[in-house]
Amino acid sequence: MYKTNKILFTLCVILIFFHNITGYEYNGRRFFKSNMPTFYVNSSGTPDCVNEFQAIRNALDTWNAVSTTYTNFQYGGTTSNSNASSYDGTNLMIWLENNWDTHFPGSNAIAVNTQWYNTITGQMYETDISFNGENYTWSDNGSPGKYDVQNIATHELGHSISLNDLYNSDDTEKTMYGYSSSGETKKRTLDSDDINGIRYVLFEAQISGLLSEDQVWVVNLDGNTINLVGNLTIPSNRTLTIKSGVTVNLGTNKLFLTGGDVDGENEATISINGDIKFDNALYSSLEGVTVSGQIESSSGYNNKINNVTTDERILWNSSNNGVILNVTANHTDKYSLKVYNSSVIINDFESTSSSKYGIYGSSTSSLDMEALSLEEKTFAIQTTSSTSGTIYIGNFVDNDYDVWDAGSGVGYYLCFWSDNPPNLYGNVYYNPPSSQSSSSNLAEIENKGQAINKTTDNLYSDNTSDTDYNEALNIIKLIKEKKRLAVENEEKFEPSDYLADYNNAIDKFK
Structure with a gap:
């Protein structure tokens, strides 16, 4: 003593x-x-x-x-x-x-x-x-x-x-x-x-059940590893913050987000070993972590993945207004990202592992894609079954097929906007068919306005000036930014509110 x-x-x-x-x-x-x-x-x-x-x-x-x-x-x-x-x-x-x-x-x-x-x-x-x-x-x-x-x-x-x-x-x-x-x-x-x-000295994490309070997981006196003993659920109005250097082992358990958030301090130094699922969640987010396991969003609305790296697949099922930002997914089996019956914004997405699909969209999905880097795929992007979307500038390297749309259904098509488009196959358009009717459906409106490529013949009239082109471009970028902010701020985005703006942009190309 x-x-x-x-x-x-x-x-x-x-x-x-x-x-x-x-x-x-x-x-x-x-x-x-x-x-x-x-x-x-x-x-x-x-x-x-x-x-x-x-x-x-x-x-x-x-x-x-x-x-x-x-x-x-x-x-x-x-x-x-x-x-x-x-x-x-x-x-x-x-x-x-x-x-x-x-x-x-x-x-x-x-x-x-x-x-x-x-x-x-x-x-x-x-x-x-x-x-x-x-x-x-x-x-x-x-x-x-x-x-x-x-x-x-x-x-x-x-x-x-x-x-x-x-x-x-x-x-x-x-x-x-x-x-x-x-x-x-x-x-x-x-x-x-x-x-x-005090967290360093007297640290104790909740390692199963429904998270009862906001938690901050840190490297502590007992080490840097936290092992779950059962499923852990992050409900609405709860945040699990994970500080740099922490490793979380889920084992056979899962981390569920049902409305709450997982906020990692530093993607490069935080590891979550196991599967994570957005389960009928509204406005949940997963940010700043490296995941050795599958990430899935099933049902729900306005869920977000940001600054995340995974060596497994990401599945987005029946989950609308999703946001996938600054994500690296390098699954080596079939899909790096599969979107099914969902609408998703995908920005700064990278997949460089050898696999069949980089991004796969199906079953009435809507994809808004920008700043992609997809390498060594059989299909870098493939869409089917009434899926529509827009693709902005991307980097496509050593793929058998860069972009392939095998979709069907009236009003559904894939459009690419770039000064240097990759190899395109199937029903991929630079400019939507003129018969496409106006609609409040966001994917259809965006396709009308965003599938514009000034370097491609016959996509705009000879009378289109550089000023008109740039003004149209700025209108479209502004609406995209409003949509992104609405999702991030958990606000409702009504596509019909911006139909006039989109039509204004289209008119500048007539």
Whole structure:
């Protein structure tokens, strides 16, 4: 058993740090989940104010409120125990109104946190907090000239979590900043680095079931790997944030999104090993991760994948207004991306692995594709079964067939817009048939306006000026941007509202 004191000074203090991470410092010990402390406050309190006990409870609640930790400080009430620096099994808070120097010789500290722990395992067993009532005056409301109880207690409880004092100039707004002053209350509120510190030390992830609160998964004291023990569902109004360096192993389990979001900090350093499914989700998103498993969207509306890399397939089934941005999919079997009975915006999509299909659309799907990079496919893009869409500039390399439309059905066709089109096969048009009627169907409207290629003969009249061409181009780009923003902002996009604009663009080519 080893004893140490953690001190909050008005003067400088020198400490030995065991673990240093940018933003916080950890001293190498902690309470285990099985023995999180219950705090008792000496019933004498302080004569300087009347709400010191509630201020203590507020400080405990502040640390307990941090998600994705097993922090569970308990308030046990008051006690007559006054053994502030003795190991007696009671986690005590006390104001020492006399003989401060006897307890802590040579110290002019505002408060001292005394801890007992196992030097081999690092497990803490007891933490006592002594407030200096002899040399300082206290308040419960941040009064000038007095030291705020909640402010100082929140800082001292950070030591009970095993976070050290910080003294750099960029640490001044943090709870664990090692200096304090009278009237100060800013330590009541945790800084993001204080939160990062407690998550590092006392990390606990929810690894199955329905996500009950927003979670932040981080590299922590126990490592960088999180293993699910059952299916995990992210419902509406819940976000799972995954920080850089974390690996998530799903095993045979699945990660379901039913309205919530998975937000990865850095695609290159975050791995999710297993299958992910948007399950009848509305406005769910998967961003900033690398996935070793299948990604599927089944039913739902306005779901989004952004900054994602996968070596498996992406399946988009009966899921409208989907958005696939900045995605790399390198499945080596059949499809990298299959869209079935869905409308999807696909932008900055790359698939360079050798496989049969890059993008495959079927069964009354609508595809809005731009900035594609598709290589080594039998069919880089193939559409069938009443699927229509538009393709903007893309990079097609070493494919047997770059773009092939084998679709059928009145009013459904695939159109390509580029100054340098690839090899096109089947029912692919540069310009839709003149008999195509106006409609509020988004795919049909867009096909009328976007299948324009000025470098191809007979696609515009000889009277079309460069000004008209550029104006038409700008109209179409503006509507595409409005559609993209509507999807991202979870707003409804009504194609019929922009029919006049599309017709205006078409008229410029007559």
